[in-house]
Amino acid sequence: MKRILVAGGAGFLGSHLIDRLVEQGHTIICMDNLQTGAMDNISHVTNKIQFVQHDITEPFPELGDFDEIYNLACAASPVHYQADPVHTFKTSILGAINILELARKTGAKVFQASTSEVYGDPLVHPQPEQYWGNVNPIGIRSCYDEGKRGAETLFFDYARMYNLEIKVVRIFNTYGPRMDAKDGRVVSNFIVQSLQNKALTVYGDGKQSRSFCYVDDLIEGFLHMMATPKEITGPINLGNPNEFTMLELTEKVIKWTGNETSLKFEDLPQDDPKQRKPIIDEAKRLLDWEPKVMLDEGLQKTIAYFSAIKE
Template sequence: MKRILVTGGAGFLGSHLIDRLVEHGHEVVCLDNLQTGNEENIKHLEERITFVKHDITNSFPDLGDFDEIYNLACPASPIHYQANPVHTFKTSILGALNVLELARQTGAKIFQASTSEVYGDPLVHPQPEDYWGNVNPIGIRSCYDEGKRGAETLFSDYARMYNVEIKIVRIFNTYGPRMDPKDGRVVSNFIMQSLQNKSLTVYGDGKQSRSFCYVDDLIEGFIRMMATPKEIQGPINLGNPNEFTMLELAKKVIRFTGNESPLQFNELPQDDPKQRQPVIDEASHILNWHPKVSLDIGLQKTIAYFVNRVEC
C-alpha cells in the first residue's frame, strides 16, 4: 500500500483517478480548493480517503510524507480558466513549485497532468511529443496554455537539478461521467443542449476536429505512466487518436439522445485550435497503452450520466 496525494482530486479526472487508487488499496489524500471540483464527485469515498480543502498556490499544510503525488489541480475548460486568468496561471506555476517542493522534501514520485494545449493551434498534424507547438503567448487562452508549458519546464528542471522523479503526460480531450454540465466543453455542451431540446452551439463551420478519449482509458494511462522506471519522464501524449469534426460529434449526440436538435453556428473563439489529434506511439510502446472505449459507447455512457442532471 502506498500513501498518495492527489491535487485537484475532487475534479472530473481527479475523482476517477482516486477511485482507481482506492480500488488498488492505497491510502489517498485528496486536496482541492473546490474552485471547479465538487465534493459530490468523491462523496462515495468519504470514509475511505482524507479530504483537505486547500489551494496549491499557497504553502502546503503539514500533510506528512507521500510515496506518490499526482498534480491535477488547475481549471481545465476555457470558461473556467478564463474566469480568473491570473489565478489560473498562478495555479500552474506557483502550484507546480509547491508540489515539486513537497516531492523533493518527501522523496515522492510526482506526476504532472499537462495538456495538449501546449501545442496551441498546431501547424503539425497529428501532434507528436517532439512538436514544440504554436501558442499565442498573449491571447485569452494563454493563461492555461503557457501556464502548463511553464509547469513542464519546472518539472523538468527539478528532475535535472534535484533528481526528483517526475512523470509528465499531455492530456487530449477527455470526456465521461462527472464532467461539469456547465464547463463549456463541446461534449458536455452538446449533450446538455440536446437533452434540453435546445440548439447545439457549433463554433465556426464545425469542420474543426478533435480526438475524444473516454475517462476510464485516460486513467489507465495515468496509472501505467506512474509505474514506469525512473528514467521514463515524458512528456507522453494520452488521448484517443480517432479524429472527429464537431459536426460529426453533433450528429452522434443527436442520434444517441434521440432529440432532433437543430445546429446554431457561432463565431469561432480566439485561438481555438482547428485540429487536435495525438500521436500515441510513445504511449503504445512505453506504456503498452491503447484507448479501448469507442466514441459511440463512451457518449452513450456519458449521456446516461447527464440525463439526471438536466435543468428543465
C-alpha cells in the same frame, strides 16, 4: 500499499483517479480548493480518503510523507480558466513549485497532468511529443497554455537539478461522467443542449476537429505512466487518435440522445485550435497503453450520466 496525494482530486479527472487508487487499497489524501471540483464527485469515497481543502498556489499545510503525488489541480475548460486568468497562471506555476518542493522534501514520485494545449493551434498534424507547438503567449487562452508549458519546464528542471522522479503526460480532449454541465466543453455542451431539446451551439463552420478519449481509458494511462521505471519521464501524449469534426460529433450526440434538434452557428473563439489529434506511439511502446472505448460507447455512458442528474 502507498500513501498518495491527489491535488485536484475533487475534479472530473481527479475523482476518477481516486476511485481507482481506492480500489487498489492505497491511503489517499485528496487536496482541492473546490474552484471547479465538487464534493459530489467524491462523496461515495469520503469515508475512505482524507480530504484537505486547500489552494495549491498557497504554502502547503503539514501533510506528512508521500510515496506518490499526482498534480491534477487546475481549471481546464476555457470558461473556468479564463474567468480568473491570473489565478490560473499561478495555479500552474506556483502550484507546480509547491508540488515539486513537497516531492523533493518527501522523496515522492510526482506526476504532472499537462495538456495538448501546449501545442497551441498546431502547424503539425497530428501532434507528436517532439513538436514544440504554436502558442499565442498573450491571448485569452495563454494563462492556461503558457502556464502548462511553464509547469513542464519546472518539472524537468527539478528532475535535472534535484534528481526527482517525474512523470509528465499531455492530456487530449477527455469526456465522461462527472464532467461539469456548465464548463463549456464541447461534449458536455452538446449533450446538455440536446437533452434539453435546445439547438446545439457550433462554433465556426464546425469543421474543426478533435479526438475524444473516454475518462476510464485516460485514468488507465495515468496508472501505467506512474508505474514506469524512473528513466521514463515523458512528456507522453494520452488521448484517443480517432479524429472527428464538430459536425460529426453533433450527429452522434443527436443519434444517441434520440432528440432531433437544430444547430446554431456562432463565431469561433479567439485562438481556438483548428485541429487536435495525438500521435500515441510513445504511449503504446513505453506504457503498453492505448484507448479501448470508442466514441459511440463513451457517448452513451456520458449521456446516461447527464440524463440521470437531469432527473
